[in-house]
Amino acid sequence: MLKSILLISLVLTSLSQYLWNPPDVISKGPELIIKPLNELPTSLFWGNINGKNYLTVSRNQHIPEYCGACWAFATASTLSDRFKILRNAQWPDINISPQVLLSCDMIDRGCFGGRPLNAYEYIFNNGITDETCLAYQARGRTNGLDCEKLGPCYTCDYNGNCYTPDNYLLYNVTGYQRIVGVEQMVNALQSGPIACGLDSTPDFHAYKGGIFNDTTNSMRLTHFVSLVGYGVENGVDYWIGKNSWGTYWGEGGFFKIVKGRNNLGVENECSYPTPDPNIRRVHNKNSKSYEEIVPLSKSLFLESEKQSQQKFEPLKHKTCRVPQSNYHGKERITSPRAQDTITTVPISWDWRNISNINYLSWTRNQHIPQYCGSCWAHGPTSSLADRINIMTNNSFPQLSLSPQVVINCNGGGSCDGGDSFAVYEFGHKHGIPDDTCQQYIAKNPLVTECSDIQICMDCVPPSPMPGQKSNCSAVKNPKLWYVGDYGHIAGANSMKAEIYKNGPISCGISVTSDFEAYTGGIFSQVTLFPQINHEVSVVGWGVNNGVEYWIGRNSWGTAWGINGFFYIRMYRDNLAIETDCDWGIPDLDRSR
Ligand SMILES: *[C@@H]1O[C@H](CO)[C@@H](O)[C@H](O)[C@H]1NC(C)=O
Ligand SMILES: *[C@@H]1O[C@H](CO)[C@@H](O)[C@H](O)[C@H]1NC(C)=O
Ligand SMILES: *[C@@H]1O[C@H](CO)[C@@H](O)[C@H](O)[C@H]1NC(C)=O
Numbered sequence: 001m002l003k004s005i006l007l008i009s010l011v012l013t014s015l016s017q018y019l020w021n022p023p024d025v026i027s028k029g030p031e032l033i034i035k036p037l038n039e040l041p042t043s044l045f046w047g048n049i050n051g052k053n054y055l056t057v058s059r060n061q062h063i064p065e066y067c068g069a070c071w072a073f074a075t076a077s078t079l080s081d082r083f084k085i086l087r088n089a090q091w092p093d094i095n096i097s098p099q100v101l102l103s104c105d106m107i108d109r110g111c112f113g114g115r116p117l118n119a120y121e122y123i124f125n126n127g128i129t130d131e132t133c134l135a136y137q138a139r140g141r142t143n144g145l146d147c148e149k150l151g152p153c154y155t156c157d158y159n160g161n162c163y164t165p166d167n168y169l170l171y172n173v174t175g176y177q178r179i180v181g182v183e184q185m186v187n188a189l190q191s192g193p194i195a196c197g198l199d200s201t202p203d204f205h206a207y208k209g210g211i212f213n214d215t216t217n218s219m220r221l222t223h224f225v226s227l228v229g230y231g232v233e234n235g236v237d238y239w240i241g242k243n244s245w246g247t248y249w250g251e252g253g254f255f256k257i258v259k260g261r262n263n264l265g266v267e268n269e270c271s272y273p274t275p276d277p278n279i280r281r282v283h284n285k286n287s288k289s290y291e292e293i294v295p296l297s298k299s300l301f302l303e304s305e306k307q308s309q310q311k312f313e314p315l316k317h318k319t320c321r322v323p324q325s326n327y328h329g330k331e332r333i334t335s336p337r338a339q340d341t342i343t344t345v346p347i348s349w350d351w352r353n354i355s356n357i358n359y360l361s362w363t364r365n366q367h368i369p370q371y372c373g374s375c376w377a378h379g380p381t382s383s384l385a386d387r388i389n390i391m392t393n394n395s396f397p398q399l400s401l402s403p404q405v406v407i408n409c410n411g412g413g414s415c416d417g418g419d420s421f422a423v424y425e426f427g428h429k430h431g432i433p434d435d436t437c438q439q440y441i442a443k444n445p446l447v448t449e450c451s452d453i454q455i456c457m458d459c460v461p462p463s464p465m466p467g468q469k470s471n472c473s474a475v476k477n478p479k480l481w482y483v484g485d486y487g488h489i490a491g492a493n494s495m496k497a498e499i500y501k502n503g504p505i506s507c508g509i510s511v512t513s514d515f516e517a518y519t520g521g522i523f524s525q526v527t528l529f530p531q532i533n534h535e536v537s538v539v540g541w542g543v544n545n546g547v548e549y550w551i552g553r554n555s556w557g558t559a560w561g562i563n564g565f566f567y568i569r570m571y572r573d574n575l576a577i578e579t580d581c582d583w584g585i586p587d588l589d590r591s592r
């Protein structure tokens with residue numbers, strides 16, 4: 001009898017009531033050590049600790065469809081940020097995948113709600129991958145995207161086969177704690193962001209800036225966010241929150257709310273995970289699965305120079321970038337080129353680590369959720385985002401630029417390939433928003449019209465069931481990032497000058513099957529008739545035992561190469577990487 005009542009009440013339970021139930025799991029691992037509040041700093045913001053930003057990139061849970069995934073984003077954000085703190089913001093940022101939680105965590109309810117404490121327990125038992133292994137698709141196990149369909153990591157080739165990479169990285173937590181009330185929250189924030197529940201009232205939805213102060217006393221637990229700091233302004237104490245509703249919400253995606261009044265119930269249920277410094281590399285080649293621990297402290301660089309095996313197998317990837325000789329896009333040059341002004345450069349230069357600062361934006365995988373030949377859009381958008389980070393001294397917030405908007409607007413091509421130079425022209429004429437306006441879906445639009453909704457969008461409840469579509473509309477006047485000057489470049493010395501002065505550039509390369517199979521070391525392969533068929537970004541150079549090499553960024557996910565990056569021998573025009581490059585200079589004054 002009691003059992004059936006429980007069952008019925010469980011079925012009838014609405015989402016918010018479900019969230020009121022005590023969590024199934026509370027805490028694991030070392031307990032929080034509590035210090036009196038007067039011994040702790042009176043303000044703290046993880047976006048700016050002595051000038052360094054420890055917060056990973058902002059996200060939007062409501063695109064490309066509405067999904068009640070706040071709990072997965074709050075979990076992924078606190079864990080990603082805490083990894084960044086643990087690693088002192090060194091390259092690379094780790095962006096934990098909320099999609100794994102939506103599809104694989106069986107305690108929570110996918111797009112219909114969940115809680116971070118359950119999610120940490122899932123991660124503790126299973127580990128979790130990053131965004132380039134399982135990209136956000138705004139669907140979960142309760143509305144059409146099962147874990148079995150995806151696994152924790154996959155990528156796709158141009159035949160439409162999706163498969164688990166030979167090896168990929170798995171992240172874990174060593175424990176997690178539930179915390180309640182100001183004293184515990186402030187103490188927990190000393191080690192990094194915390195995930196907190198609150199009531200997302202209509203006023204909170206409409207928040208535009210300032211210190212939010214609810215006067216309705218509404219405290220239902222309907223939403224989860226990450227708290228990333230606290231402070232005091234004109235005598236008013238506040239928390240600083242990171243939401244997952246895009247940068248067009250609130251203050252660039254962030255908010256302030258009064259502290260010490262349990263406003264919106266924000267002090268009722270908080271929690272934080274402790275990241276495991278032992279990152280595992282899962283090998284699953286020839287169905288023999290084993291794991292290896294990759295120590296974070298050790299450089300991922302492999303010393304040996306690998307000789308290419310010259311296998312010339314069929315390529316897994318199709319041509320995604322046309323050689324520029326086909327187009328001859330016109331440059332825009334209003335001030336002297338770096339190659340004409342810079343006469344000497346250092347023997348090594350690496351934008352992943354200039355005086356211990358990593359200036360690079362996040363790593364991408366162009367081939368998920370399905371194959372898409374959009375390298376031509378990824379190379380330039382990542383180089384431009386990196387350059388904006390450089391121009392702003394890597395200050396908060398961390399930026400990404402949307403390759404999907406460039407595809408939606410035919411700013412150079414489609415998933416069937418394109419012209420990277422045109423992306424800089426597009427950035428100059430139209431501007432490019434960040435990824436929270438348009439999720440990368442690896443698809444051509446049905447109609448390429450560059451309409452408002454194809455540039456920036458938002459979707460409203462409910463989370464759609466299988467076969468249903470979400471209710472989405474355009475967000476007007478989003479923040480756009482513009483390009484000023486842009487040009488072509490070729491030759492090692494000119495490339496070095498440009499990279500040194502202004503930041504990463506994007507380059508066409510002639511990909512071979514050996515390059516596709518690259519796992520580390522300095523790659524070297526000179527082919528007889530190189531054909532530019534792919535676009536990458538070049539972020540620096542170095543020298544190892546007298547061998548000079550480029551440091552390249554690919555867009556094939558972190559499972560490929562060295563965390564998605566590669567080293568390739570300089571000067572002999574390996575894979576034609578010194579032949580056909582482009583650059584653009586962000587115009588911050590014009591960027592609204
Ligand atoms: C840039 O940020 C670093 C800390 O990350 C700081 O030491 C340096 O002074 C800043 N430089 C400028 C020009 O603001
Ligand atoms: C995660 O770490 C915990 C504690 O170190 C360990 O017990 C657990 O097996 C790990 N999980 C995975 C999937 O490796
Ligand atoms: C917030 O609103 C309450 C009334 O509900 C008021 O008493 C309090 O002073 C306000 N706090 C701030 C900081 O405005």
Ligand SMILES: *[C@@H]1O[C@H](CO)[C@@H](O)[C@H](O)[C@H]1NC(C)=O
Pocket residue numbers: 090299353354355356
């Ligand atoms: C970054 O470069 C500095 C030298 O500028 C070096 O001491 C440090 O070990 C490097 N960090 C990493 C993670 O390689």
Ligand SMILES: *[C@@H]1O[C@H](CO)[C@@H](O)[C@H](O)[C@H]1NC(C)=O
Pocket residue numbers: 460471472473
């Ligand atoms: C879609 O959402 C808008 C509010 O953004 C609402 O006015 C409209 O009625 C909704 N349409 C449907 C079909 O639910």
